[in-house]
Amino acid sequence: MSTTQSDRLRELLAPLVTERELDLEEIEVSRAGKRRMLRITVDSDEGVELDECAELSRLISEKLDATDAMGEGEYVLEVSSPGADRPLTEHRHYVRAVGRLVKFQLSAGAGGGDLVARILEVDEDGLDLEVPGLKGRKATGRRLAFVEIVKARVEIEFSRKDKKEEEA
Template sequence: MSTTQSERLRGLLEPLVSAADLDLEEIEVSRAGRRRMLRIVVDSDEGVELDACAELSRVVSEKLDETDAMGEGEYVLEVSSPGADRPLTQHRHYLRAVGRLVKFQLADGEELVARILTVDDEGLDLEAPGVKGRKPTARRLAFADIAKARVEIEFNRKDKNAIQKEEEA
C-alpha cells in the first residue's frame, strides 16, 4: 500500500473512529486472492465490544462507498480490536496495561517479566515476581530502556482493584 493511500485512509477514517470514542491503532491493506483486505484495528481505555466493532464497520463501509479511497475493485472490510498479546508501542498502551504482567525486551538485551503498577511520562513502576518463594521486587523502568514489550496472557490475573488494595495495605 502506498504511503499516500495509507495517509488518505487514515485521514478519512480517523474522524469516524474518534466519533465512536475509539482510538485508531492500525490500518492494513493486503491481498486476499483477487480481492483486497482492509483491516482496521481500534481500541479504547475500556476495551472494545463486538457491537462497537459492528457499528463502526457499518459507518466505515458507508464512508468508503461514498469515496474512491479503496478504488474500484472489490475489498473485504474487517474492523477488530487488538489481540490480547499485541505489542505495547504507545504511551496509552502502557496505561491500559496497568495491573497486567508484561514481558519486556530491554535495549541492553535483558529480558524482564513484571507487572505494571503505575505509568507516568518518563516510564513505569513495576513489580517483578519473586523467584523461589522470595517476595516480589519493585523496579523503575524508563521508556527509553524498552526495546519491545508485550502483555503476557494470565489465566488467574489480579484485577486493578485487588492491586490497589494491596498497595494501600
C-alpha cells in the first residue's frame, strides 16, 4: 500500500474513530487471495468492547463505500483491538500497561539484553519499574528512560490479579 493511500485512509477514518473516544492505532492493507484485506486496529485507555468494534466497522464500511478510498474491487474489512502481544511503541501504550509485566529489549547504553519488569509509573521521560526478585529475593526498583528501550511487549500473565479485583 502506498503512503498516499495510507495517509488518505487515516485522514478519512480518524474522525470516525476519535468521535468514539478511541485511538486509531494501525491501518494495514494486504492481499487475501484475489481480494484485499483492510485491517484497522483501535484502542482506548479502557480497552475496546466487541460491540464497539462492530459498530465502528459498520460506520467505516459506510464511509468507505461512499468514497473511492479503497478503489475498485472487493475488500474485506476487519476492525479490532490490539492483541495482548502488540509492541509498546507510544507513550499511551506504556500508560495503559501500568501494573503489567513487560519484557524490554534494552539498548547497549542501558546494558543491552532483556529485562522483564512490572511498570509502576510512567512520566514524560521514562518508567519506574519493579524488577521481580529471583530465587526468593525481594523485588527491586529501577528507572528506565524511553531512550534506553529498543522494544517492549506486555508479557501474558495467567495468574495476574485484575485491577478491579485489587481495588475491591
